[in-house]
Amino acid sequence: MSIQPTSSSTWCWIGKLTPPHTLLTSKVRETLLASLRQQPSPPLLLVVAPAGYGKTILLMQWRQELLARPALAHLAWLSLDEADAEPNRFLAYLILALERAGLELGPLSHLAATQSLDAQPLRTLSALLHALSHAEHPITLLLDDYHYVTCIEVDHIVCTLLEQATPRLNLIIASRTRPAWPLARWKTKGWVQEVSAHQLSLSEDETRSILGAHAQTSDVQHIHRTTEGWAVAVQLARLWRESHDGNVYGLGAFCGCVTDVADYLAEQVLGSLSPQCQLFLLETSLLERFNAELADAVRERTDSAQLLSQLSHLDALLMPLDAERQWFRYHGLLRDFWARGWARAKPGASTAPPPIGWRKPAIGYKPWPTP
Template identity: 30%
Template sequence: MHVAATKISPPPLSPDKTVHRPLLLETLDTRTLEQIVLVSAPAGFGKSTMLAQWIRQENMADQCAWISLEIQDNSPAPFLNLLIQSIHRVYPESCRATLALMSSTTPISFDQILSSMVNCLNHLDASLYIILDDLQLIHEPVILNSINFMVDHLPRHCFLIFSTREDPPLELSRLRVSGRLLEIRQDQLKFSTPEAVEFVSNVTHLDVDGQLIAHLNEKAEGWVAGLKLAMLSLKTFPGDSQTDGMSLDRLQMFNGKDKFVFDFLMEQVLTSLPAHIRTFMGVISFLDRFCAPLCRAVTRDNQSESHLRFMEDNNLFLVPLDNTRTWF
């Protein structure tokens, strides 16, 4: 089955539109890399960009089977075809037996094809990095079971890297204990002040005072998309076409009600959420900090604790304030 080349190739990067993040990329040192990597954070934190930068920095595009997942890939046959074709792209000789099975007129089970792939990869004499980008779009149990199978049975020179807005249903605790899991989350992905300054200077090409950028980055809590949307909003501020001389007063006017931020959150986050979660988030949004009992008192919803867990599991901009995840 034909696959668009852009779906199974790392996304292109423009060096002048990205921020160099050496400390973050050091966590992905291929010499000490854990076999399973989970990059999990809300929309707009630069997950895909960071992985693409890593591939370019390590000069390993010819070892990387990248899959850009879409909603239509949430079906066993299309997913398996993407997986095999992405591996075949970087190692053409590696999956010939598996491709032959897939094109056979004899009925072949999903498990047989998956086992054939793993056996073929066992004979590779080089490393393979399988990257599943936007894994949160996959919910089909058969596919999730196949991913679990790969986690347990891929040879040691093969690595699985997940980029997702929500944690996949894997046995993450077991992987942590076994030392096979590297986790990169929102705290590591958010911009530091120097990175924010570099971003505004090199990417948006706006002349903004560094102190103002620091204030803005703090306001956005290091959210990469938030910073970009803020600069877009300030650049188009009514009555002022200048891109320099931005004041703290103008900066204070930027918040979650800004049109660009609102549109981004609606398109990328809120529209895909269950209605009861959207309602719950709207009711508690005025609280600076909250816990389940407080949310129950405010919303009169006895499922408040469950809703908070859903928000945390799905990376919905929820920041734990303690190790017991009681206050947020």
């Protein structure tokens, strides 16, 4: 079913109800897709990884797989943003997405399109569950960028859908952070399958596919080693190769100080962090490996364990080295990025100063070699 914008639904951005358009060369994640095919479809497929690991691409490719199966071809897509943290706005878009997937919703569709839903979101949720219980076929709902929805009420809506609408509704959700849901309890029921940043990391062959068949083996190996399979960094390496600097210096010079990589880290990874977390990353960036106690000693503070907990969603860039998540190391590109922060701290540096409150660690650091 196709929804056309009307005078009563001018608030609605229809583009949120379809996968985003991309012009970048995307590698079909055949290994990941094969793994998804081989396992029974649980009520929730949760994809969690930092920015740039290909979460949206995986959802889009898995959506295409499901569309090819008649029994699973009733799909709803919703890309989320910060405004969707308001429960009734989230419900309105959710209703419009489910209507597109063929769910008969009666008056709910008009109420959603005109932003006239009940002031009590739970009443709307109850009506939605009633409609799902009478669905003629299962529906798969894909929610992209769930990390933008930091709202207890929206979390409650999604949890209720999972627990009460199964098996008429399956959820596929991508997020940069783990949602505050009872995931451990759901896992004991076999309701959850997770895809992590480690699983999303590109193999050397996938890196070669993005760089192109003409890329030299040594360059492919360097990019794969430098990016550690971080998909967006591989894409940026391919684009950088075509730039003036890339032509002059070659892929062997690609690192985290390349402008596009630094800008991406600043905007997409670090920009959403608190100043305290950013400062923590800078103050510990010269350590080869560290735990909370060592970070406290270096920083002359006592809050490192708390800050590491707040940074747990960056585990593909601030990598745990043991199962207990006590020891960590930095992704090489993030290390290169913070090297610029150290350069800015040098006396007489012409670039912008480091973050407010920054000071050189007192003890225990070991500078990284120059890239």
